[in-house]
Each structure stands twice: as C-alpha cells, then as structure tokens.
Amino acid sequence: MLNNNKLEIARLIRIEGMDQKDIYNLISIPPDNKMGDYALPCFQFAKVFRKSPKMIAEQIKDDIKDKIKPPIKKVEAVNGYVNFYVDKLFVGRTLLANIIEKGGNFGDSDLGKGKTICIDYSSINIAKPFHIGHLLTTVIGSALYKVYKKLGYNAVGINHLGDWGTQFGKLIVAFKRWGDRDLLEKKGVKYLNDLYVKFHSESEKDKALDDEARRYFKKIEDGDKEALELFQLFKDITLQEVNKVYERLNVRFDSYNGEAFYNDKMQPVLEELEEKGLLTESEGAKVVDLSEYDMPPCLLVKADGATLYATRDLAAAFYRKKTYDFHKCLYVVAYQQNLHFKQFFKVLELMGKDWELYHIPFGMVSLEDGVMSTRKGKVVLLEDVLNKAVKKAYDIIARKNPNLKNKKETAEKVGVGAVIFSALYNNRIKDIVFSYDKVLSFEGETGPYVQYTYARCNSLLEKADSIMGEPDYEGINNKEAMEVVGLLEKFPESLFETIEKYEPCYISRYLVDLAKAFNRFYYRHRIIDAEPELKTARLMLAKCVKTVIGEGLRLLGISAPAKM
Ligand code: ARG
Numbered sequence: 053m054l055n056n057n058k059l060e061i062a063r064l065i066r067i068e069g070m071d072q073k074d075i076y077n078l079i080s081i082p083p084d085n086k087m088g089d090y091a092l093p094c095f096q097f098a099k100v101f102r103k104s105p106k107m108i109a110e111q112i113k114d115d116i117k118d119k120i121k122p123p124i125k126k127v128e129a130v131n132g133y134v135n136f137y138v139d140k141l142f143v144g145r146t147l148l149a150n151i152i153e154k155g156g157n158f159g160d161s162d163l164g165k166g167k168t169i170c171i172d173y174s175s176i177n178i179a180k181p182f183h184i185g186h187l188l189t190t191v192i193g194s195a196l197y198k199v200y201k202k203l204g205y206n207a208v209g210i211n212h213l214g215d216w217g218t219q220f221g222k223l224i225v226a227f228k229r230w231g232d233r234d235l236l237e238k239k240g241v242k243y244l245n246d247l248y249v250k251f252h253s254e255s256e257k258d259k260a261l262d263d264e265a266r267r268y269f270k271k272i273e274d275g276d277k278e279a280l281e282l283f284q285l286f287k288d289i290t291l292q293e294v295n296k297v298y299e300r301l302n303v304r305f306d307s308y309n310g311e312a313f314y315n316d317k318m319q320p321v322l323e324e325l326e327e328k329g330l331l332t333e334s335e336g337a338k339v340v341d342l343s344e345y346d347m348p349p350c351l352l353v354k355a356d357g358a359t360l361y362a363t364r365d366l367a368a369a370f371y372r373k374k375t376y377d378f379h380k381c382l383y384v385v386a387y388q389q390n391l392h393f394k395q396f397f398k399v400l401e402l403m404g405k406d407w408e409l410y411h412i413p414f415g416m417v418s419l420e421d422g423v424m425s426t427r428k429g430k431v432v433l434l435e436d437v438l439n440k441a442v443k444k445a446y447d448i449i450a451r452k453n454p455n456l457k458n459k460k461e462t463a464e465k466v467g468v469g470a471v472i473f474s475a476l477y478n479n480r481i482k483d484i485v486f487s488y489d490k491v492l493s494f495e496g497e498t499g500p501y502v503q504y505t506y507a508r509c510n511s512l513l514e515k516a517d518s519i520m521g522e523p524d525y526e527g528i529n530n531k532e533a534m535e536v537v538g539l540l541e542k543f544p545e546s547l548f549e550t551i552e553k554y555e556p557c558y559i560s561r562y563l564v565d566l567a568k569a570f571n572r573f574y575y576r577h578r579i580i581d582a583e584p585e586l587k588t589a590r591l592m593l594a595k596c597v598k599t600v601i602g603e604g605l606r607l608l609g610i611s612a613p614a615k616m
Pocket of ligand 1: 172175176177213365368
C-alpha cells in the first residue's frame, strides 16, 4: 500500500532523470523522528550533479520550501538529507473525519476489482461429527473470504463436502438394519456415528455385511433411487447440524459442492491425463509418476476402478476454473495434507495448467482440559466447546456486571468470539493448546479484551448523547491520542497483509494493539468531563476506534456487544 505522506513529498520534488515513483522509493523514515518524519538522502545524486550531497539537499529544500502544504509542515536540509516534518494533528483530523464519514466502509478498496478468489474452507465430512479439528479451517477461511470481499475481490466460499466414500454404503446398510428414522431426526449426527460404530462391530462377526455395504455404495454411484434418498437424508441431517454452528460463527458459503458432485466430472480429466501421456499403470492402478520430483506417485484410479480423493480434487480444480475463472484458488486445509496438495498441484502443472492454486495449511488445536475429550470419546465437538465458552462467559459477565440486560446474548457473543479470536490470534501454522480461562480473560490479548474496549467506546458515546459542537483538536494533541490515530491509519494495511500472507492474525493482532492504545489514552485523559470542545475531539476518536474495532471483529466473524 502506498504511503500518502510519501506521495505528497514525492509530488513536491523535481529531479532531472527521475520520475515520481523513483523519488517515492528513495524516501525513507529516519530511525529517530528528531530528524523528521521522512527523509530524502541526496548522496546518490552527487555524481550526476557534480555537487556535494549537502549542497543538493539545500537546493532541493530551497526549491520546495514555499510549496509545502499540509500534511507536510516543515522541511529542512541537514548533512545531505532533506528532512520532512508531518503535521500529525492535520493527519489526525483528516483521518477522523474520513472514518466518521465512511463508518464500517473505512478500509474498503477496489484492489480486487474483476478478480475472483475461490476459497475452499471448512469442508466437513458428512455423517461425521463437526469436531474441533475443523475450527481453524472454518474461521481462517471465513475471515479470508470476508477480507477479500472488503478489498473488492469477488470471493467464492466453497464447502468441499466429504460426501463420498465406502462409509456411506456401510451407513445405509446399518440404517436399513438397525436404524430408526425418528431417532435419526432427533439425535442427528451422533446417531449416524453410533450406527457406523455398530456396523463395524457387527461386520467383524458377519463378513457378508461388508459386501452388502460395497453394493450399496455402488448403488449411490449408479444413482439408485433408494440409496440416493438415504444418502441425501444423511447429508441433510449433517448440514442442518453444522449450519447451526456456522451461524454462530458467522460463516457462509456460496457453494456446497463436495466430493460426490465430481462423480461425473473426473472422466474427462483422466482422459486428458491419458492423452498427455502422464498416466501410468502400476499393479492395475492408474497413477501419475512423480518420482522425478521426490514424491510418491499420485494414485488416481484403483485397480477395482474406484477413484480417489485426489481424482476428485483434480476434477474440482477444473470445474472451478471453468465455472469461476478464478484468479487464485485457496485450500484452507490442515498441514497433514501437505503431500496431497503438493502432489495434485504438481499433476496440474504437468498437465500445463498454470493456475494459481495455494494450499493454506494450519496447525492443530488441542484442549488444555483433556477431561472433556476422554469423557466423550476421542472427538471434541466444536459445538460443545462453544457452549462451554458461552457458559463461562455468562458466569464472568454475571459477576462483573450483574445489572446488564441481555446477559445471554452478550455471553453468546463473548464466548463464541473468544473461541474465534484465540483461533485467529497466532500464525496459522502454530499448534494451539486451548484454555478456556485464557481465551476468556478480559485482560490480555483476547477477544473479550477487544470487545470490552469496543463496549467502552460505545458507552462513552452513549453518555455523551451525541458529538456536538466544533471539536478542538487540541483534545487529541497528545502522545496517547496520536498513537491511536497512527494505528487507525494502519487498519487498511492490516487487511492487505492478511490477504498477502493469508494470515488473519494481522487483523487480530492489530485490534489488540489498537485496543491497548485506546485504553492508554482513556486512562490518561479525561473524556466525558473534559471541556466541551476537547471532549468533542476525544469522542470523535472514541467513535473511530469503535468503528474500526467493530469492523475488524466483523471480518474475523466476531460480533461486538454494545455493553458487557
Ligand atoms: N473433507 C476433508 C477433511 O476433512 C477436507 C477437504 C479439503 N478440501 C479439498 N478440496 N481437498 O479432511
């Protein structure tokens, strides 16, 4: 992102043989701001102009000193540098006015105009519990999706459902033998999981069950009515359940085309591979040999004709390119699948597809209190984690603010927000050990801390009714307020960094910095009981902080309560 002050400076300066961009790139930020906020070193011009850098700096200064205008307030020549001083108050004033005018649209951009980004995230498995292992893909993907949209891209959110595999044949058999529709509707995925477990214990005694399951799986593939109906039922039940969680996390998708969707779309891809001579036979199976690239072969068709996860991903990439003509396609999937993505990207590359596909890996989440995971069996349900966090948030809120109305809704926002925020606070690739007490702390680098700061700004603004009268910007002419202003100005940067590195933690960390800076200001300066004009300026600052925190949290999928 371009720096406006530097741009302003570059516009002032004329040097033969250099354009504005060259000059812009030469302008640096001095390590000590006693030497100005920006500096142009003149050493490299000495040869061309046959003058000392010192003289050149003087000359440039003389040329422009009458032309400077805000935000630049002063220019000096010192030892071969032209130093520039910025009128911070002017910058602050302009920025606050800008944020107040734009509201939540502050930071919007048309950077991505005309570009489509496909994002494959969450991608849960049908008939399997939505467990904590899917938290990171869901919230990272969703945050990227929202940031891309804010920056003007056409983002397409794709839930590449795991809805294909022999397990669905097993489930149908189990359901037909032992299942009960009413119970299924009542107990949901948990019931499917129980049926699945039962199938496995029974099939140890009765091998015929496995054959039956295979037959039913084949029936699904062949489009048999009964089999498809049951399969669809399992799918609906699962989606009903996960959609409740998605709603709590503020997560949306544009497409739920999962693995099964590609059943009839793999053949052309396999043919193209065949034509290009990339497919080799290995013990009856069809593979793409990748030994040249130090990778195991990419298995695409098994000896019995069955296709694989990778075959479907290939077909999906083709389909997405054709349907969306994406600029980039991102796959937010755990690092355990590194090899899978490396292999399938390589296969596409060998096919001559120079598409921009990126695997966005992330680490593992485990719980500090192992109690819950053992009691429930191995998996920790995401829903249980959210419920527990909400309950704890409720207790904290009831203790801290017993008179608060809507405690329940507030606890939902705080509890769920705390879980999301902690998931997005570190670099993706780090493993996370999740502790309820830590993520729910109102102090420290947490969601509740940021939300609390939002509520604090809100209550300041409420107490003051509305911002009235002409502000006196002396109210923000102090170190603490200027620090807040400096951070507000950097909000757009945190968005660019987020999509450049695919790391929403640029936003979460930014929000903690902003909240901390605002709280320093809040403790150091009177606001509500300051003189009216100073108060107005300070409330404007609070309003902008509220706006930016609210918008930043929204991008992360977190709601901000007005009071807490
Ligand atoms: N369903 C898979 C899993 O839970 C993730 C799918 C990721 N997306 C993809 N296109 N491979 O592990």
